[in-house]
Amino acid sequence: xxxxxxxxxxxxxxxxxxxxxxxxxxxxxxxxxxxxxxxxxxxxxxxxxxxxxxxxxxxxxxxxxxxxxxxxxxxxxxxxxxxxxxxxxxxxxxxxxxxxxxxxxxxxxxxxxxxxxxxxxxxxxxxxxxxxxxxxxxxxxxxxxxxxxxxxxxxxxxxxxxxxxxxxxxxxxxxxxxxxxxxxxxxxxxxxxxxxxxxxxxxxxxxxxxxxxxxxxxxxxxxxxxxxxx
Amino acid sequence: xxxxxxxxxxxxxxxxxxxxxxxxxxxxxxxxxxxxxxxxxxxxxxxxxxxxxxxxxxxxxxxxxxxxxxxxxxxxxxxxxxxxxxxxxxxxxxxxxxxxxxxxxxxxxxxxxxxxxxxxxxxxxxxxxxxxxxxxxxxxxxxxxxxxxxxxxxxxxxxxxxxxxxxxxxxxxxxxxxxxxxxxxxxxxxxxxxxxxxxxxxxxxxxxxxxxxxxxxxxxxxxxxxxxxx
DNA sequence: GTCTATATGAAGATAGAC
DNA sequence: GTCTATCTTCATATAGAC
Numbered sequence: 223x224x225x226x227x228x229x230x231x232x233x234x235x236x237x238x239x240x241x242x243x244x245x246x247x248x249x250x251x252x253x254x255x256x257x258x259x260x261x262x263x264x265x266x267x268x269x270x271x272x273x274x275x276x277x278x279x280x281x282x283x284x285x286x287x288x289x290x291x292x293x294x295x296x297x298x299x300x301x302x303x304x305x306x307x308x309x310x311x312x313x314x315x316x317x318x319x320x321x322x323x324x325x326x327x328x329x330x331x332x333x334x335x336x337x338x339x340x341x342x343x344x345x346x347x348x349x350x351x352x353x354x355x356x357x358x359x360x361x362x363x364x365x366x367x368x369x370x371x372x373x374x375x376x377x378x379x380x381x382x383x384x385x386x387x388x389x390x391x392x393x394x395x396x397x398x399x400x401x402x403x404x405x406x407x408x409x410x411x412x413x414x415x416x417x418x419x420x421x422x423x424x425x426x427x428x429x430x431x432x433x434x435x436x437x438x439x440x441x442x443x444x445x446x447x448x449x450x451x452x
Numbered sequence: 453x454x455x456x457x458x459x460x461x462x463x464x465x466x467x468x469x470x471x472x473x474x475x476x477x478x479x480x481x482x483x484x485x486x487x488x489x490x491x492x493x494x495x496x497x498x499x500x501x502x503x504x505x506x507x508x509x510x511x512x513x514x515x516x517x518x519x520x521x522x523x524x525x526x527x528x529x530x531x532x533x534x535x536x537x538x539x540x541x542x543x544x545x546x547x548x549x550x551x552x553x554x555x556x557x558x559x560x561x562x563x564x565x566x567x568x569x570x571x572x573x574x575x576x577x578x579x580x581x582x583x584x585x586x587x588x589x590x591x592x593x594x595x596x597x598x599x600x601x602x603x604x605x606x607x608x609x610x611x612x613x614x615x616x617x618x619x620x621x622x623x624x625x626x627x628x629x630x631x632x633x634x635x636x637x638x639x640x641x642x643x644x645x646x647x648x649x650x651x652x653x654x655x656x657x658x659x660x661x662x663x664x665x666x667x668x669x670x671x672x673x674x675x676x677x678x679x680x681x682x
Numbered sequence: 683g684t685c686t687a688t689a690t691g692a693a694g695a696t697a698g699a700c
Numbered sequence: 701g702t703c704t705a706t707c708t709t710c711a712t713a714t715a716g717a718c
Contacts (some may be wrong), residue, residue: 316590357647413588414587
């Protein structure tokens with residue numbers, strides 16, 4: 223699990239695993255360019271309308287391509303959605319492995335993780351919303367990921383927190399529920415921004431809003447679980 | 453106005469005026485019973501599949517009624533969804549007014565609010581998921597509620613927190629972002645339970661899970677914002 | 683590989699009998 | 701008020717020309 227999280231140009235990742243049909247020999251540059259455009263369009267449309275509300279026609283329009291091309295490259299709406307989810311999951315993988323490690327100071331680690339999660343919420347809100355929508359409706363498409371990869375990562379983080387607790391640097395908070403809280407607070411700045419902008423009477427979340435978010439979440443988490451001078 | 457749904461202004465309609473068609477004099481007991489069954493079925497189906505993925509046929513099946521009855525009582529899928537959202541919003545209204553009042557001790561108030569929100573997450577998870585799905589996809593149906601009622605309630609809570617801060621009983625945390633954190637943490641136990649049960653290797657969230665949730669969230673919030681001995 | 687045209691089925695909504 | 705049968709629209713998916 224290479225911590226391949228380059229913070230600055232953390233743009234759209236590679237979309238490699240998209241061989242559309244058996245028999246396609248070399249997916250050339252135009253191939254990758256089209257699949258890329260389709261995936262970006264699909265991210266917008268699925269995020270805005272949900273899986274059921276999204277239509278292949280809308281995705282095709284957003285991608286600037288004819289509708290059949292989507293089926294040519296991805297086979298079906300469900301397969302396109304699955305490919306998109308696969309892409310999105312790769313974004314979720316590495317922040318914890320980068321920040322939540324036993325060698326770090328707990329306060330540094332937790333605040334860095336919070337900052338990284340908020341950065342994703344800001345840079346890729348549609349990705350976060352698609353993931354959230356998938357969870358809302360039962361997570362059928364990502365069951366294997368949740369039971370496998372995610373659970374393993376949570377188990378690793380549990381050993382890190384256990385180390386800190388044994389060193390007297392962290393209060394005895396349940397690892398899993400603390401992670402649930404961290405995830406929900408940070409991702410809500412993507413998932414529920416529609417509510418936030420209306421409460422805050424603004425058009426979109428800005429620098430100041432994310433700064434306040436980071437300050438608030440960090441205050442809760444650091445004061446809540448980190449033991450000073452440990 | 454109430455008689456003919458013109459399909460345009462009929463966004464969030466008043467559910468309690470259950471006069472589906474002009475000429476209905478007294479909505480009797482069977483009327484209310486049918487609308488109730490439909491709303492309960494709709495809550496299940498909309499929560500499980502999202503607005504776009506839900507079908508009137510599935511709702512009718514879940515309600516044990518023929519499809520046309522749904523249109524007879526609610527006019528359209530969108531109107532049924534709006535009526536359901538209206539119902540759900542009424543659940544969201546009162547916990548804050550009950551618990552977050554200046555006369556209370558901040559620790560008591562906040563932990564009581566957290567407990568109440570978690571109780572809703574447990575008792576009405578589908579309602580929470582429908583609300584979350586509405587926010588995820590832009591909150592078009594509840595724009596007026598968010599800009600009006602909700603914003604007013606947030607403003608009231610802000611005065612409560614300001615009082616506590618002035619009394620030296622609460623740290624200077626941003627009211628709105630603290631509320632965002634409280635909402636996201638508590639509601640995630642309904643909205644994202646599909647993820648939680650897989651991480652926790654269980655079939656459904658139980659007493660112990662909600663107890664751990666409450667302990668974790670309260671620990672973060674109380675230590676984060678309440679000043680002891682204030 | 684790419685797109686026009688279209689098949690096929692499903693979904694929202696209604697007509698009209700009872 | 702209630703339900704059977706059906707209309708219309710639109711979505712996914714494909715056939716087949718280029």
